[in-house]
Amino acid sequence: MDLHDAKILVNDTLLKVKEEIKRLEEMTKPISPDNAIGRLSRMEAIGEKSVNDAALRNAKMRVTKLTQALKRIADEEYGDCLECGEEISIKRLKTIPEATLCIKCASRIE
Numbered sequence: 693m694d695l696h697d698a699k700i701l702v703n704d705t706l707l708k709v710k711e712e713i714k715r716l717e718e719m720t721k722p723i724s725p726d727n728a729i730g731r732l733s734r735m736e737a738i739g740e741k742s743v744n745d746a747a748l749r750n751a752k753m754r755v756t757k758l759t760q761a762l763k764r765i766a767d768e769e770y771g772d773c774l775e776c777g778e779e780i781s782i783k784r785l786k787t788i789p790e791a792t793l794c795i796k797c798a799s800r801i802e
């Protein structure tokens with residue numbers, strides 16, 4: 693992938709993930725013990741919060757990975773598989789701009 697296009701793609705994704713983090717942080721505020729949550733019962737609210745907490749952790753991890761991807765773009769190393777050195781397919785990078793492994797290595801390792 694062209695490094696210029698890659699930079700746009702990674703920056704766009706970074707913005708979207710940061711928006712998502714803001715939204716999730718709103719949703720994962722501590723649950724008040726007085727059960728003032730409206731239609732949700734406290735147990736349901738806790739269940740929902742743990743789902744959102746996990747999503748928030750994932751989103752934060754993506755920010756780290758996307759920031760590393762920007763560094764690889766600056767170093768002109770972006771798009772090469774860290775395992776085998778082959779180019780990662782554009783299709784894969786468009787889906788997962790922070791990918792550091794080609795599809796073959798990713799399916800072998802993960």
Ligand SMILES: [Zn+2]
Pocket residue numbers: 773774775776777778793794795796797798
């Ligand atoms: Zn590979």
